[in-house]
Amino acid sequence: MEITGKTRLFELLDTFPELEETVIQAAPVFKNLKNPVLRRTVGKLATVEKVAQIGGLDTLAFVNLLRRQAGQPEIVSRDEEPQPEMPVQSTDVPDWIIGEPQFVVDGTKMLAEGDVPLNKINELYGQLEPDGYILLTTNFEPIPMIDAARKQNRRWYHQLDPNDPSHHLTYFK
Numbered sequence: 001m002e003i004t005g006k007t008r009l010f011e012l013l014d015t016f017p018e019l020e021e022t023v024i025q026a027a028p029v030f031k032n033l034k035n036p037v038l039r040r041t042v043g044k045l046a047t048v049e050k051v052a053q054i055g056g057l058d059t060l061a062f063v064n065l066l067r068r069q070a071g072q073p074e075i076v077s078r079d080e081e082p083q084p085e086m087p088v089q090s091t092d093v094p095d096w097i098i099g100e101p102q103f104v105v106d107g108t109k110m111l112a113e114g115d116v117p118l119n120k121i122n123e124l125y126g127q128l129e130p131d132g133y134i135l136l137t138t139n140f141e142p143i144p145m146i147d148a149a150r151k152q153n154r155r156w157y158h159q160l161d162p163n164d165p166s167h168h169l170t171y172f173k
Helices: 009-015 017-026 028-034 036-045 048-055 059-069 107-112 118-126 143-152
Strands: 103-106 134-138 158-161 164-172
Touching: 009 017, 009 028, 009 036, 009 048, 009 118, 017 028, 017 048, 017 059, 028 036, 048 059, 048 143, 103 107, 103 118, 107 118, 107 134, 118 134, 118 143, 143 158, 143 164
Parallel strands: 103 134
Antiparallel strands: 134 164, 158 164
């Protein structure tokens, strides 16, 4: 298997289990990969480029780090490696998140228990009232969930918790 930014985390760690610590060091939120249930679920959703984004790393540099450790030649040019499409959001707080959320999902707790927040968010979409929204709390920016919302043409907004910058607040409508 050739490692690229599009490589799924599950496939990467299945083929190269010795890279698990490198992934966890790059993006500590992925420490939950040690849980076999999460490895199968989150690992099938997340790609190497998503790990790099969540870890605040340059995708090409991270891919090349993994490739070196796996004994593969580095990718020399960015033309050889597709660049991730970053989710786009307005810097203005949208008016639809004013007031209390209809649902609050503790993504950090769910991941620790071996559950996948994306499944819960998708389930709650069907129960949203016209003015309702879902608040997802995590200890990382949930880029795969934001991507899923964007692909479903859902509205979303992400910010750091003003009271605790280690917590992320992501709103879905």
